[in-house]
Structures are given as structure tokens and as C-alpha cells.
Amino acid sequence: ETAVFQTPNYHVTQVGNEVSFNCKQTLGHDTMYWYKQDSKKLLKIMFSYNNKQLIVNETVPRRFSPQSSDKAHLNLRIKSVEPEDSAVYLCASSLGGQGTGQLYFGEGSKLTVL
């Protein structure tokens, strides 16, 4: 049963446009994440957010920014998309930090940049 909800599931846009992906979790978890999954299925963490503490993967370009209104929501904004941003963006949540290993993922938001 899905408990991490992502919208939209698909988005096609052109280079230079702004894109936002929304994520909501109904599990009562205190930590949320954004992962990027490329065409080879490689998963890379982009951000984690816990109690208003944001941890950023230093390899993430500055055009990406997370936005959170409360611990159940973590959105992802891309200011000016590039072709290499085409990927599936996966939102996840956990009770406690990554180290618990028990992440719950959404179904993903697939971005195609033309």
C-alpha cells in the first residue's frame, strides 16, 4: 500500500524551464529524502531533511533545491533544467535517519528534458 505520494508521475519540458515535484508521506516519519535514478537504474541521494536540518549531497547542482512546509512534505524544485536532469526522481521517508536502512519510497517522478 502506497504511503509516499509523488506528483506528477511524468513531466516533459524544455531546457531552461523550471520544474517542481511534490512529495507527501502519511507514515508519520521524521526524515524525508530525494534520490535521483538514472537510465541505468543507479540511485544517488540528493537531499535528506530531518527536523528542519537539511543535508545536501555536495555533488548536487545548485539549480536543485528542496522545499519543506512540514515533516510530511518535501518538494523538489529545479530552477533551470538541463538535459542531464532527465531521470526518475524518487522521494522516500524513514523513521530516524538513513542508518535504519528502512526507507519507504514513492513511485517516482519521471522527468524528460528535451
Add this chain to the structure above:
Amino acid sequence: GDSVTQMQGQVTLSEDDFLFINCTYSTTWYPTLFWYVQYPGEGPQLLLKVTTANNKGISRGFEATYDKGTTSFHLQKASVQESDSAVYYCVVSGSFNKLTFGAGTRLAVCP
């Protein structure tokens, strides 16, 4: 930092075949090891967890074993079905309370 290596990028089997996926890892801390599975059109989900205390995990017909001496971690299933077709990730929780995902193994099971 920690690292996880899954050498098998793609595995193709027939139904009722035996599945064995190997994973090696490196960490400076006491690891907890996981296998995640991602079915088509879905996000990854936790399949199995193995700690250094129990050395083995079993779930949904899958079995994971851990070998501290070789720092390896295997996933196996005696008889795969077409519905097992998915991507399987080896994941390590080690240093600095972080998760490290392997590159994933795509399993295709033919009827």
C-alpha cells in the same frame, strides 16, 4: 567512504531456476546489510535485512547470507518466478549513519 559492488548488472533466468546474486562491500563501521527490490513502475522497497548478529535473513522465499570474512553478501532464491523480474539492490548501512546503494542487478525471468 563506504562502497558497495554488485558485479552482475543483468541476470536472465527461466522460471524455476536458482537465483544467486553476489555483493561485496567496504565500510569502516559495523554494517547492517539490506536487499531492496524495485518492480517495474514502482519505487524500491525493502526485501531483507541482515545484521552482523544474525548473518541471515529470509523473506518471501528469498534468503540473504552475510560473510564477514569476505565482506560479501548474497541473495538467493531456490526457484524464481516471472513475477520476481525486478531490479535488486544491495545496500549497506555503515559509516556516519548513511546508506550506500549498489548499482543494482536487473533480473529477467522468462516463462
